[in-house]
Every structure is written in structure tokens, then in C-alpha cells.
Amino acid sequence: SQQGEEDPQALSIQEGENATMNCSYKTSINNLQWYRQNSGRGLVHLILIRSNEREKHSGRLRVTLDTSKKSSSLLITASRAADTASYFCATDGGSNYKLTFGKGTLLTVNP
Amino acid sequence: GAVVSQHPSRVICKSGTSVKIECRSLDFQATTMFWYRQFPKQSLMLMATSNEGSKATYEQGVEKDKFLINHASLTLSTLTVTSAHPEDSSFYICSATGTGGTTNEKLFFGSGTQLSVL
Numbered sequence: 001s002q003q004g005e006e007d008p009q010a011l012s013i014q015e016g017e018n019a020t021m022n023c024s025y026k027t028s029i030n031n032l033q034w035y036r037q038n039s040g041r042g043l044v045h046l047i048l049i050r051s052n053e054r055e056k057h058s059g060r061l062r063v064t065l066d067t068s069k070k071s072s073s074l075l076i077t078a079s080r081a082a083d084t085a086s087y088f089c090a091t092d093g094g095s096n097y098k099l100t101f102g103k104g105t106l107l108t109v110n111p
Numbered sequence: 112g113a114v115v116s117q118h119p120s121r122v123i124c125k126s127g128t129s130v131k132i133e134c135r136s137l138d139f140q141a142t143t144m145f146w147y148r149q150f151p152k153q154s155l156m157l158m159a160t161s162n163e164g165s166k167a168t169y170e171q172g173v174e175k176d177k178f179l180i181n182h183a184s185l186t187l188s189t190l191t192v193t194s195a196h197p198e199d200s201s202f203y204i205c206s207a208t209g210t211g212g213t214t215n216e217k218l219f220f221g222s223g224t225q226l227s228v229l
Contacts, residue, residue, distance in 0.1 A: 033217060042117070042204050042220035053167070088154065090218075098145070099218060101155045 006089055006102040007044075014110050019076045021090030021105040030092050032065055033099065034074050037086045046074075046087075081111045113139045117221025124195055132190045132224045134205030139218055141207035145189040145218065146180060149202040161184050161188050195228045202226075 006023045013019050025032070031050045035043040049056045049065045049072065056063045062075040076083055086106050090099040114137040130159050134144060147155040161167040161182035163207075169175045177199075179191040187208075189210050192199055202225050206218040 035220075040202070040223065040225065042115075042222040043206070043218075043219045044220070048217055058154075074168045098157070098160060099156070101147075106152070 006105045007106060009103065010106045010108070012108040012110065013079055015079060015081055017079055017109075018061070019079050019083070019094045019107055019109070021074045021087055021089075021107070023072045023074070023102055024092045025072075025089075025102075027091075027093050028068065029067075032063075032072050032092075034063060034072075035088045035090060035101075037088065037104070039085075043088065045047075076107075079107075079109045081109050083107060084109045112207065113137075113207075113219045115141075115205065115219045115221045117205050117224060118134075119224060121225045121227075123227045123229065126196055127194055130192045130195055131177045132192075132203055132205070132225060132226075134188045134190070134207065134221050135152060136207045136209065136219070137150045139207075139209040139219075140185040141188070141209055142185065143208050144182055146178070146188075146190050147204045147206065149204060149223075153201075155204060158190075192226065195226070197228045200226055200228045 013088050033048045034046045037043045047058045047063050049063050060077045065072045086104045088101045088104045090101045116135045118133050122199045132145050146158045148158050149155045157170050158173045159167045159180050161180050163185050167180035182188040202223050204220040204223040
């Protein structure tokens with residue numbers, strides 16, 4: 001079964017609002033990462049959170065990790081139209097580098 | 112940050128022909144490269160893992176004779192789709208990870224190749 005299941009599958013918000021995306025996974029991990037993908041492009045690494053961390057911030061991004069629930073959330077604050085993209089979580093399943101990606105959340109930020 | 116260049120970005124070919132996609136790490140040594148396939152509005156599916164100088168490791172269900180991977184140097188990996196058929200049409204993305212610094216903690220992705228087989 002695939003690790004990294006995100007929800008919601010699609011999210012549409014207005015500029016300035018916050019966007020929260022969730023990710024669940026099934027096996028133990030060393031770290032969990034979030035990536036962003038603009039349509040028809042490659043992925044860009046956003047943030048990595050290690051299994052012994054509970055929360056991490058990077059600019060307007062806030063990631064939480066609950067290993068007991070095997071879940072993570074990505075919060076984008078004060079969203080902008082340029083944040084429109086698909087967001088994927090990825091887990092390493094305890095094996096370095098070999099990441100398994102979730103299905104992604106398509107975020108649309110309306111100006 | 113580390114840059115991975117992938118070419119071509121888009122290719123259209125006739126059924127039965129072979130297509131080669133290149134993935135280069137421009138400013139770091141990519142000890143490991145990964146090739147993914149992505150269908151529209153879906154997630155990335157790992158096809159294979161390649162380490163420089165050794166044979167690629169393919170994921171279950173991926174035909175190694177159809178998707179030839181070569182990782183001849185620390186900066187270049189190629190994926191060749193042999194005898195392409197319409198069902199091979201997809202978005203192919205490479206990624207790389209390196210050694211040392213932050214290059215071994217995350218993946219750096221190419222911009223992807225949209226393959227359309229007529």
C-alpha cells in the first residue's frame with residue numbers, strides 16, 4: 001500500500017487565507033518531506049521534518065508531525081496566488097533517499 | 112541550491128521508436144538518481160533507482176528491458192524508453208541526491224519530460 005496519503009485532494013481558497021493540508025502514512029520513517037509541484041514541472045523541496053521533531057517553520061510554512069498518529073500537516077499562512085500548485089508529502093519508510101510520495105493536494109489560491 | 116537539469120522537456124515520437132531522456136546534476140555529485148513516472152493529476156511512481164557505476168534497481172512491475180537506465184557518471188543519468196507505445200505516454204521526472212551538506216537530505220528534481228507517443 002502506498003505511503004503518504006494527503007487530504008484534501010483539492011483545496012480552493014482566497015488570497016490571504018491560510019491553507020492546511022494533511023498527510024498520513026503507514027510505516028516508520030526517518031523523516032517526512034513536503035514538496036511543491038507547479039503544473040507540468042518538477043518538484044521543489046519545501047521542508048523536511050525529522051521523526052524526532054514535532055513542528056518546524058520555514059517562512060510562511062509550518063509543518064507538524066505526529067508519529068504516534070503517523071500524520072503530518074502543512075500550513076501555508078497568508079496565501080498568495082503564486083502558491084497555487086500541487087503539494088506532496090513524501091516519506092522515506094525508514095530507508096534513506098527512496099521516497100514514497102502521496103497523491104498530493106491541489107491548492108488553488110484565488111486572487 | 113543544487114540544480115538538476117532534465118532534457119528534453121517535451122518529446123513527441125512515433126510508436127516503436129526509442130526516446131532518451133537525460134538528467135544532469137549541474138553543481139553537485141549525484142551518487143543516486145531516481146526516475147519517476149507521473150500520470151495526470153496523480154502522484155509520482157518510482158520506477159527505478161540508479162547508483163553511479165552500477166545497475167539500476169527497478170521497482171516491481173517496471174520492465175527493465177523497456178526502460179533502460181544508465182548512470183555512467185556522477186552527474187548524468189539517462190532513461191531510454193525503448194520501442195515506445197502510446198501507453199508509455201506520461202510525464203517522467205528524475206531526481207538526484209548527493210553526498211555531503213544538504214544534498215544528502217533531500218531530493219533535487221529535474222523539470223520533467225512530457226512524453227507523447229503517437
